[in-house]
Amino acid sequence: MFTKEEYSSYEDFCARYKPECPENFNFSYDVLDALDPKKTALIHVDDAGTRREYDFKFFQETSSRLANALMAKGVRKGDRIMLVLYRRMEYWTVMLALHRIGALPIPSPSLLTKKDISQRVNYAGISAIICEDSICERVDEAKPDCDGLNLLVQIDGTTNDGWLDYEELMATGDASCPRTADTPCNDDPMVIFFSSGTTGLPKMVMHTFAYPASHFTTGALWHDLEDGDIHLTLSETGWAKSVWGKFYGQWMAGATVFVWDFRGKFEPAHLLQIMADNKITTFCAPPTVYRFLVREDLSKYDLSALRHCTTAGELLNDSVFHAWKKAFNMPLYEGYGQTETTLQVATFKFMEPKPGSIGKPVPGWDIALMDEEGNEVPQGEEGEICIRIDKPVLGLFDSYMDEPEKTANVKCGDWYHTGDKAWADEDGFFWFMGRTDDLIKSSGYRIGPFEVESALVAHDAVIEAAVTGLPDEVRGQLVKATVVLAPGYEPSEELTKTLQAFVRDLTAPYKYPRVIDYVTELPKTISGKIKRKEIREADLANLPN
Known part of the structure; x- marks a missing residue:
């Protein structure tokens, strides 16, 4: 269904690569259930250092059991379910189970306060929460203000009043959950991510069941994954970046997802040791993480298995790029996207990276840099990153859920306006400048x-x-x-x-x-x-x- 090819250049890539989504596509049925049950799907190392391996049979069966158990409790297609699961293995089971049902998972960060929880539950019309026991107290405090919240599922710990135990619930479900005529696919709503909320109340970014197919580009090509690779993306599961690097594209490319479920303060030396001990082959993290890593004595760690590294989320400075390349004889390949998109601009292994550039547009994304009047800017001048949408774009969000006015503000005519600024050099490489609101106007300069x-x-x-x-x-x-x-x-x-x-x-x-x-x-x-x-x-x- 998803086959990786090799490309000799960016021009060859654009000429031959066309991201596509199969008809009636549902990731749980069409990818998960088609994978070799005996193959390792995920390696999980918890905060205490305990290492566990899970094969695809485990996720095939547990996601089916949980889907059946949740449906028996009244969960239906279209229901909205908040997940607060850190980097726990259960996150993957729950997501896959909800994909089988067509209920919409809303992955959420562990730092949500009582106010955040009640605000999001009411704003999004959330009817159920599945979370780790450490989050239950905050949910219980918020619950009196959440009229529509009627199902609570707790993972680990002594089960609190009003909560269902996750393992006991799953044990009630059958291990078979066959596809039906009503099984959700393609244009049906699949998942909601809350945006970061840097300029107000977070928006609900809704993607459809076609969304995972676009992440084949992320996993197979940007992460350069091959069958048998062990890939580590550092993101917590409360954000869209986790499905960029810990889920859909990695499994479609044949790789094993590696998860380090650390809690508390990030320690760069500990991460390097984890990577060495577990023979990580491909790695993705924001530039801030690389900045901390290159301050360590990298010669102390055997990272000989590591062969490809990517970064996104902020600008990568030259000194980190060159320090990493000197230490491991490999560049860092940058990429750009949003919660509303998948990978839309990137540098791939068949391109020579320019440190600090986010790369070039990915096939399937028709991108222009435009001024405030909607005109394309000349090469070298700043413009807003805009995506042509006169035809369907695989990987672009469907809408801001329940907010047509906010959707219309960014999907205008034939274009989606990202709100991000960049300029392009003479070779067509994009250089990210920041959000439109963040640009500084000083003495006539921007x-x-x-x-x-x-x-x-x-x-x-x-x-x-x-x-x-x-x-x-x-x-x-x-x-x-x-x-x-x-x-x-x-x-x-x-x-x-x-x-x-x-x-x-x-x-x-x-x-x-x-x-x-x-x-x-x-x-x-x-x-x-x-x-x-x-x-x-x-x-x-x-x-x-």
């Missing part, structure tokens, strides 16, 4: 925060940086950097001058931060994205009257 942030984090003193515009009567806006320092460094006027000079050497002189504010941590969404809007609002509030 400055994207990512490039300045990338320059700052290339300095040994800087762990993280957020760049925003600070109102200024003369220039319109000043470039301001909010910086988290590495251990051993202290804020000082001398350090500020050093960092400013460092940025001037790496970027155009007008881009350097004229103001640097030192903080212990940056404001972030629960998905880990920097809340630049919050920094801007705090700066406005502190301006003199």
